[in-house]
Amino acid sequence: MKWQEFEEFVREVFNKHGYETKFRVVFKDSEGRGEIDVVAERFGLILAIDAKKYTEGWHRTSALKTQARKHVDRCKRFSELKGSEVIPIIVSFIDDSIFYHSGCIVVPFEKLNDFLLNIHAYLIDFNESEDR
Template sequence: MRWQEFEGEVRRICEAHDFSTKFRFVFKDEEGRAEIDVVAERYGIVLCFDAKLYSASRYRASQLRREAEKHRRRCERFSALTGKRAIPVVVSLIDDSLRFHSGCIIVPYHSLNEFLTNLHFYLAEFGFL
């Protein structure tokens, strides 16, 4: 699977859970240009997804933590621009024990459906509700 297909799969799964989506959402602010792979909104909840297609050979937990920090910052910028509270979520193809870092939820791809099915539980668990 290529990264474009991976992002599309994240979008498709969100839409299957009745989220309205914006795909590869690009915005510009005083810090410059930024892109969010999938913005998914349902019932006033806005999830901003960053899809990471790491292979086992180049995957590192430290890299995922860095990406989570960068994505959280992008989501803060998105929130400031739109006035909507964005919840940052990184979806990683490779499963790791890391589930939350620096204000960003980390979901393994194989758990995305379950995450969205039980969204309110996870949002409460990580302090977003």
Template sequence: MEKDMDELSWQEFEEYIRDVLSHHDFVVKFRKVFKTPERGYQIDVVGLRNDLCLCIDCKKYGRGRHRSSSLKTEAKKHYDRCVAHEEAFDVRSIPIIVTWLDDNLMIENGCVFVPSHMLNDFLLNLDSYLDMIGY
């Protein structure tokens, strides 16, 4: 399933992440839109498998010097979307941001960051990763 990430548009990057989750036997909702009484939301990729719900925001940022602060801001927004998703659908929703560039696996504002080149390994060893980071 390897692709040259540099060649993908941000839309194709989201589609690639969707396809990787499908390959790992997740039931996938793509660009899922939902509403709460307060507002509407969209999550790029939602993957369901057994009792596990991964809510993924795909980020194909360039190498700009403000990327780190942008990702931290986006992490807070995505975490809030996932809380709304959890409440709306009564399912534990794990907030994940898949990044195009390698920012190393980390947690920020409640979101797990996974570089796209590590996504396959992350999904193969999901239980171990989630235990390690406290989910």
């Protein structure tokens, strides 16, 4: 599966869970151009998803943490333009655990269904851990 197909597959999962999605959203602000793979809206939540199809050879945890920081910055910019809070999420192709880093939720594709079924519980848990 190519990375473009992975992005489309991630979008389909959000659609099947009842989210309205926009694909490959491009925006411009004073810092320049930004792109978000999938913007998904439901329950009054706006999720900005970056789909990452890393292979086994990557140092995936450190790469995902670096990408999480970049995605959070991009989402802050998008939030300002949209005038609403946007929740940064990375969906990774490699199976691992769901974790929270620098304001971004990292969800392995294999756990995406569970995450979406229990999104409010995950958001409460991650919000509480951020407050500590």
